[in-house]
Amino acid sequence: MNLQRLFRPERIAVVGASDTEGKLGYEAMANAVEFDGRVYPVNPSGEGEVFGEPFVESVTDIEETVDLALLAVPAHVVPDVVAECGEAGVGGAVIYAGGFAEAGGEGEELQEAVISAADEHDVALLGPNTSGFVAPASNLLASFAGGVERLRPGGVTILAQSGGVAHQLAFSAHREGRGIATMVGLGNRANVGFEEAIPYFDSDPNTDAIVLHVEGTDDGRALLEACRDSDTPVIAYKVGQADVGDFAESHTGALTGDHALYTAGFAQYGVPTVESTTELFDAGQALANSPEPEGANVGVVTAQAGPGIIIADRLQRAGATLPDLAADTQDEVGEILPGITYAENPVDTGRPMPEFGDVVEAVAEDEHVDVVLVYELFEEALGFPQETLDGLAERVEKPVLFATEGPAESMADDLDALREADVPVFTSPERGADAAAALARYATLDDAAAEEEVSADV
């Protein structure tokens, strides 16, 4: 299935567009008109214009071919509307309405009818039962939620089974000064599921990492194979260790399945798993903005021992290793800071100081180190070691993560500067450690999965 016209349309239509504030067709249209391309409001009972665009009676009346239709219509008319879209040559449709497979019974039949209509004309369906998707780089706001116009472009694509979780992840990223490539709520996955979306975004030039929120799917193997075949790094958050089956099935019509099996499966296919939405996007951000890590050895530099101990503890429990630094690195650190508080790994400088950046650089250049994690409480007189961190990851060809905390108002500009320079930034020692550990696991699992693939080919 070709998802290009669904996710990267040139012309879109909002079917069920409305000029009545508060209606779904109004909210969807209000967002859609932000799009850089052409937008057609479609409604047989619409009169005049809405957001400056004249109403059209039917998608079949539009002279140009529409790529994407956003369906702000009730569930029971969706099969007919999809058929009409197909006849008009529409390539993709977003179905916002609920009341399909997740509702059971007649809802399941309705979903089957939609899929048949779509199959006949090769229409790619996002949903039903989704709040849609957003691609900030082209101002494509195919979601009815308010505030999505504020989201900024970035390198991480979010593929969430739940539209609510997709939006939560995107808004959370935004609150922390991060952007997104595309944010997708898959919903009921009528004919576009993880296994279709992952390969599409793997080949998307804007996507540097893909993060998955998975409740459950009927074809776990297809999901895992799509992950394995992706050159773009993939991280997964599988929900449902405790019993949430009944509630989950009422949500997107999916069985949550066995959590342990999923986790083992992901590991086998080279995908690290995480245990929260925060960890998920943090790991995605770290992967998107970093050279590929080559192994699980993390070198830690901290300006405060307490957070450093937290980091050392957490890294080791999450699958990373803390190697001894090379002898020449230890010598160098000792020369930079004679009488340093602790010169093993973590290196602890005792407090921020002008030489802090030089210590970070020495550890980053250590051949025993695959991933660098730096922690420092902000000190106004010194700022962050911006000059050292800017471009360091590219220079040493390994990920360099920075975790910090401090008076929000004082450090805001310096934090923005680090983000501008594409340094992955985290606001607690645990978040920094979790992201570094996810990189470490990614390096290890990816190698293992590659070997397995080779031996399977032989």
Place this chain on the structure above:
Amino acid sequence: MNLQRLFRPERIAVVGASDTEGKLGYEAMANAVEFDGRVYPVNPSGEGEVFGEPFVESVTDIEETVDLALLAVPAHVVPDVVAECGEAGVGGAVIYAGGFAEAGGEGEELQEAVISAADEHDVALLGPNTSGFVAPASNLLASFAGGVERLRPGGVTILAQSGGVAHQLAFSAHREGRGIATMVGLGNRANVGFEEAIPYFDSDPNTDAIVLHVEGTDDGRALLEACRDSDTPVIAYKVGQADVGDFAESHTGALTGDHALYTAGFAQYGVPTVESTTELFDAGQALANSPEPEGANVGVVTAQAGPGIIIADRLQRAGATLPDLAADTQDEVGEILPGITYAENPVDTGRPMPEFGDVVEAVAEDEHVDVVLVYELFEEALGFPQETLDGLAERVEKPVLFATEGPAESMADDLDALREADVPVFTSPERGADAAAALARYATLDDAAAEEEVSADV
């Protein structure tokens, strides 16, 4: 030991005060002069004034009795300075310098000398090897770190073994619009450790909850007994599951000990433990701003199913239970929202709507529910159910927590209003669930500890 003059002084002295920017004695003085009471800069080589206060040669030269001395002096002179403070009738001293027990050898002897000098005159010592403490309500900034003047008053007291972690917790709280009662970095705990500080803050009228960051201590039982005897709720974060012994010992001279033993001990003495700094302060905030929870039954109301499933999953894994709602609650919810998406627990309204607050109220009044957790993505047209949430916890006499996410700029004012109304607010489904689960564990453990105490008395 009386800690009143250490933590609630009327007059303070900064020994080693300096007018040279960048020096510890300058930074400490810059912060100290914010204090609502009198501040004396002490330095035998000081001339004229610093920050508008005339230099004094020695603490013994000050006519009024000083309660608290902040010692911005090198390690080797600390024993003499403490003795001098004792002679001058000083009640407490903060020792910023490192190079004591954490350094081993001569450092240990130096610490012994300091303790002897303090014991002779009954001086309570914070540190050595600490960045100090801060009490925003009286503008008492007994820390040399920049930016602490921005911290606002609140109900949570932070007792951290590491000064760095204490500051990280306080700045993190501040970044999220939260205040603190007192923030303390204990450092080497020469004669003020957890077992002295916990009872003091238990009786502090500004403290509604105490959060502990523990690396290790020589007398675990004394710590646990202080926790058990505290009427103020205590939550603990014990670092060091993996091997961090060598680094940790170099930090505050403490053995990290056996993590499992600590966790079991805390549980036995009625203290829930958590696994991150974020979780620690979140739990403290929830306890400080809530009526005591009576049990582990959490009623969840969500406007989005996806985050609701995450919450249901996480709550159950963290020791909370999701009870069936009472029949009359289910009827009431069905009357408020006919055709509601999911009316079990979690209650899922499908999306935010004007009736959302009424649903929350119905669940909060359910007699099966001990703790209420609400999740809702912000929608600009509706805002948060502010009117319902304001005062609801007091009315139903149970904790009511609110987790959310949304476009940061749009929801900022509404979030502030909720915080103003003392509603504990969390910015991810996992953080909300973790805080609710901590309340659930607190209720369960506290009962168990109380019973054990009774049976031990018998």
